[in-house]
Amino acid sequence: MTAPYEPDDREKVVAKLPGELRQELKVRAAELGVDIKDAVTEGVRAWRADDTHRPLVDTTGGSSFATYLPTGLYGELKNDCKSRDLPFNQGLAQAIRLWLDTHPSPRRQPRATGARRIIFGNQKGGVGKTSTAAGTAQALAEAGHRTLLIDFDPQGHLTKQLGYPMFDIDDPSLAKYMLGEAKGKLRDLLVPIEEGGFGGRLFLLPACRDAFLLDAKLATSRTVRIKETALEKALEPLEREFDYIVVDCPPSLGYSMDTAIYYCRTREGEEPNTSGILIPVLAEDSSADAYDMLYDQIQDMVTDMDVEIAMLGFVVNMYDSRKGFIATSSLDSWKEIGEPPVVAVVPERKEQREAVRLKQPLLSYEPDCEQSEVMRTIARRITG
Incomplete structure (x- = not known):
């Protein structure tokens, strides 16, 4: 045939x-x-x-x-x-x-700098941060990498879309570990995602209902000496257990986003562009305005903290050329930026919405669909 x-x-x-x-x-x-x-x-x-x-x-x-x-x-x-x-x-x-x-599976040696850290960020909501972060983490796990997927958005869309409950406001949570308010091991909060080809390699750290208070608490807490390092300090005990840590960031420019940006910086001894930020956008003008604000936030951190932040690229989400000139010309504009590059264009298709409705990972619900293949492309760009 x-x-x-x-x-x-x-x-x-x-x-x-x-x-x-x-x-x-x-x-x-x-x-x-x-x-x-x-x-x-x-x-x-x-x-x-x-x-x-x-x-x-x-x-x-x-x-x-x-x-x-x-x-x-x-x-x-x-x-x-x-x-x-x-x-x-x-x-x-x-x-x-x-x-x-x-063609045997390549052996991966432990990395001296710990897990590679990939954050998905854009202060504009509705651009597909959650679906892209989830799909990329699934593709990394499918490819044999131990991957931790973190729902760092107080709205908890990632947690809900995968069919897991958020932590209640009195439960231990990532936010409490960042503020020094939790006891025990953060490792105990991880949830294994067993569907599809991820068994034993993909874990979720669910969102918590108190995360919307994190920005205010970071601004006033006396236990957090350097606010930008709070996320890194909380996640440090987990880094030796994983090849990749993927963070779905909140749609904001506050302290929480600062901690995530700092977390994905290039560490001493780490090769350039192995950790960094991927920026989901839409093929329309409001995404460009939001990117300008995110870019300014990143550059402020680079200057104030004397660090290097790798902007790994744009992921243009929900693209449909049938929408005409607005979509096609906007896509061209993203590509013309050059650095960071457009690493993938995710088509507007029904499979992702169906997977969300059924609370299943996209790559196990419809592993051969075009969107799943794009997620694998993003993962290959990260690992390459």
Whole structure:
């Protein structure tokens, strides 16, 4: 089953493959920074060149899998399957298995500077900070990285969208740890997210109902000597447990945002652009006005604290070219900024809204949708 794919002189190939194999392919490709279509192409070519008998792959209960192979390779694969008396699905599954076996997961050494810290910030609400932070964290975990996702927004949208309760106002919370008001270990507040391919690698620190008081308390607290370091001090005990810490920031320019910006600074001994801020925006003028204010806040911190803050890029959310000139010209304007770059454009699609309604992670609800692929692209840009 094929269809022309002009841009890369490829053709679309659809097969039935087991979910476990598809998931392993996605994770390994993400770990190695390889596009799935290129991994499958390499596997098919290696399988064709090796005509020795290979063990059968269990394809029972397979579901639809689509990719793009160079034009003509599909027909060659089909002919080889016929000559080897194998169903096409089995031949493709063996080719993918061969690529996985010859491309092992890379070993990651512990980082001297702890977890890489990625914050999603924009003082304008409704630009998709929550969905992008969540999707990127899911993609990082799917790729094999231990990832902590933090709901740092007092409104708690991230916590609610994933189907978890917020901490009550009298419970221990991140805000209380930042203010020195909590006892015990912050680690005990983490919630594992087990759906999809994240098992054991993705954790959520839920929002708390008292977080809306954090700015005022940071301004008056005597126990917080340097307000900008409050978030870092609270999270420091967790950093050795994770490869990435992803923070969904509040839509504000207050002290809470200051602590998040400081937290993602480039630390001594840390390579440039390994931690930093991603800025979700919309393809419209109000997002540009909000970015100007955020930029000023970041530059003030850079000057006042003598630190380096890496602006990793813009994520243009909910983009729909059918909205006409406003959308397309605004997207062009974001791209023209150059630094920071536009790292991804997230299309306006129904899958994200459906996942939110069902309180499921996007990458487990609809792992093959276009939005999920964009989240993997963002994760690859971060890890690359």
